[in-house]
Amino acid sequence: MIxxxxxxxxxxxxxxxxxxxxxxxAKIPAITAYVALGVxxxxxxxxxVSPDLLAGSDFFSNIVLGMIAFSLGENxxxxxxxxxxxxxxxxxxxxxxxxCLLITVIFWLVFKQPFYIALVVGAIASATxxxxxxxxxxxxxxxxxxxxTLLGIVAVDDAWALILFGLSLSIASAFTSSGDVxxxxxxxxxxxxxxxxxxxxxxxxxxxxxxxxxxFINTVKDRLIYTLGFLFLVIGITxxxxxxxLLSCMFFGAVLSNTNNTSFEFFGSLREIDAPLYLIFFxxxxxxxNVAILTQALFxxxxxxxxxxxxxxxxxxxxxxxxxAPDSVKKYxxxxxxxxxxxxxxxxxxxxxxxNNSWGDWILNITIASTVVFELVGPWITKFVLVKVGDxxx
Amino acid sequence: MKVKEAMKKDVLMVKRATSLRGxxxxxxxxxxxxxxxxxxxxxxxxxxxxxxxxxxxxRPQQSRLFRNIPFVEVDENVFDLDTSPLMGExxxxxxxxxxxxxxxxxxxxxxxxxxQMRLYKKNRLPxxxxxxxxxxxxxxxxxxxRMFKEKDIV
Numbered sequence: 001m002i003x004x005x006x007x008x009x010x011x012x013x014x015x016x017x018x019x020x021x022x023x024x025x026a027k028i029p030a031i032t033a034y035v036a037l038g039v040x041x042x043x044x045x046x047x048x049v050s051p052d053l054l055a056g057s058d059f060f061s062n063i064v065l066g067m068i069a070f071s072l073g074e075n076x077x078x079x080x081x082x083x084x085x086x087x088x089x090x091x092x093x094x095x096x097x098x099x100c101l102l103i104t105v106i107f108w109l110v111f112k113q114p115f116y117i118a119l120v121v122g123a124i125a126s127a128t129x130x131x132x133x134x135x136x137x138x139x140x141x142x143x144x145x146x147x148x149t150l151l152g153i154v155a156v157d158d159a160w161a162l163i164l165f166g167l168s169l170s171i172a173s174a175f176t177s178s179g180d181v182x183x184x185x186x187x188x189x190x191x192x193x194x195x196x197x198x199x200x201x202x203x204x205x206x207x208x209x210x211x212x213x214x215x216f217i218n219t220v221k222d223r224l225i226y227t228l229g230f231l232f233l234v235i236g237i238t239x240x241x242x243x244x245x246l247l248s249c250m251f252f253g254a255v256l257s258n259t260n261n262t263s264f265e266f267f268g269s270l271r272e273i274d275a276p277l278y279l280i281f282f283x284x285x286x287x288x289x290n291v292a293i294l295t296q297a298l299f300x301x302x303x304x305x306x307x308x309x310x311x312x313x314x315x316x317x318x319x320x321x322x323x324x325a326p327d328s329v330k331k332y333x334x335x336x337x338x339x340x341x342x343x344x345x346x347x348x349x350x351x352x353x354x355x356n357n358s359w360g361d362w363i364l365n366i367t368i369a370s371t372v373v374f375e376l377v378g379p380w381i382t383k384f385v386l387v388k389v390g391d392x393x394x
Numbered sequence: 395m396k397v398k399e400a401m402k403k404d405v406l407m408v409k410r411a412t413s414l415r416g417x418x419x420x421x422x423x424x425x426x427x428x429x430x431x432x433x434x435x436x437x438x439x440x441x442x443x444x445x446x447x448x449x450x451x452x453r454p455q456q457s458r459l460f461r462n463i464p465f466v467e468v469d470e471n472v473f474d475l476d477t478s479p480l481m482g483e484x485x486x487x488x489x490x491x492x493x494x495x496x497x498x499x500x501x502x503x504x505x506x507x508x509x510q511m512r513l514y515k516k517n518r519l520p521x522x523x524x525x526x527x528x529x530x531x532x533x534x535x536x537x538x539x540r541m542f543k544e545k546d547i548v
Contacts, residue, residue: 072464134460151460
């Protein structure tokens with residue numbers, strides 16, 4: 001048991017560094033290693049995460065997910081959509097929405113979970129993992145139409161996932177805070193719609209303000225401080241007013257990316273400092289894993305994994321049919337979109353803190369379990385698909 | 395002191411239709427690729443070519459999109475990137491150039507140009523007029539040289 005949070009941070013960073021070196025040889029993604037480290041250091045096992053740090057994971061997850069949402073907002077620009085193309089954008093939207101709908105409906109009607117919980121689980125499942133797709137395509141020199149379509153989809157689909165999650169969570173928190181669920185359906189929906197609208201407004205207003213004063217930035221350090229300052233402003237305003245941190249940060253990023261010519265520099269400056277924040281974030285996510293909850297939810301987790309796979313395959317098929325994509329995309333894109341990682345875990349951690357009840361823990365635990373499964377098998381499936389469609393020449 | 399007093403007007407530039415081979419030939423005697431401005435027929439600056447953008451063409455088409463996406467870290471070996479001899483003619487400057495241009499105006503004070511270089515981590519910046527027409531290039535050494543001259547060292 002370690003009480004001092006700084007000592008705990010030191011241990012986490014050094015072990016995280018060593019472990020990420022080790023797993024690299026085994027071709028396991030670093031995120032999986034960090035989550036595993038979190039599980040290992042959690043109160044259940046080695047107990048090396050200080051209680052203060054564990055209690056502060058709300059603080060970290062707000063900042064980190066705000067940063068993720070802001071960065072993903074960069075790709076919601078006319079320039080990117082022009083590059084990616086209308087067809088790919090269409091597939092990416094359906095490949096995000098259909099798994100979300102499928103899981104929501106089955107969890108709600110078949111497994112009899114509350115509607116808003118099913119909705120949150122569904123939205124989290126729509127996220128994918130661009131890192132796996134990029135690494136696999138690059139490592140095996142995958143080239144061709146399928147590869148270009150896949151990379152185009154994963155460049156934008158986590159943005160859709162975050163939007164779905166932001167909307168779902170807003171509805172879920174309106175439901176949980178209204179107490180009597182049955183009487184408050186309409187009121188909850190109205191409340192969440194207002195919150196969502198206001199979240200967008202905050203993002204947009206801060207982006208306008210941001211753009212006004214960039215002339216005062218003189219150095220690289222200034223730029224980082226300036227960017228972080230405005231980002232914290234958005235996160236702080238929205239989280240203290242209980243709006244959606246994700247939607248406002250993403251909108252902030254999207255408006256900035258569409259209006260400021262040098263916006264890439266601001267997004268780039270965050271990349272200089274994000275690595276340690278992500279490390280601590282994923283370790284804390286892992287440290288929340290609760291074996292008792294997970295054993296109880298084993299069946300649900302297996303169902304979630306299966307439904308997500310079916311949803312991704314169906315979603316890509318529908319999307320590809322609508323935009324008349326090649327047969328290889330119709331047949332195999334869903335499988336290539338199975339890897340899942342950071343965004344899903346981040347959303348689950350946010351859901352845990354926002355819902356602040358046993359459902360939150362339940363969502364986080366089944367998400368961690370399904371993410372680890374998808375992270376481990378995902379790269380192999382992606383490679384298999386790329387070989388099958390002929391983009392990887394063996 | 396103004397940018398125009400320190401900038402170099404004699405600039406090597408390319409058109410967007412210049413082939414990759416033509417570009418590489420043109421700069422084969424350079425140790426480091428200078429800032430290469432790309433201009434249209436009216437001499438308006440439309441992009442720049444740098445070493446990083448040359449490597450980008452060897453990467454998958456969409457890889458630029460992932461530059462700022464969280465968690466995407468790729469270690470790559472530049473000797474292992476995918477190439478083909480046909481690329482020399484098939485790829486033109488328009489495919490390679492970076493359209494995110496940071497430039498200065500000829501009437502900007504020198505210290506502003508210096509700050510811009512520090513801020514964008516560049517050693518050279520294109521100099522343009524109000525219409526975006528390329529007038530020259532200013533490098534960090536041009537500024538340092540002017541500064542030494544001011545102090546009567548040269």
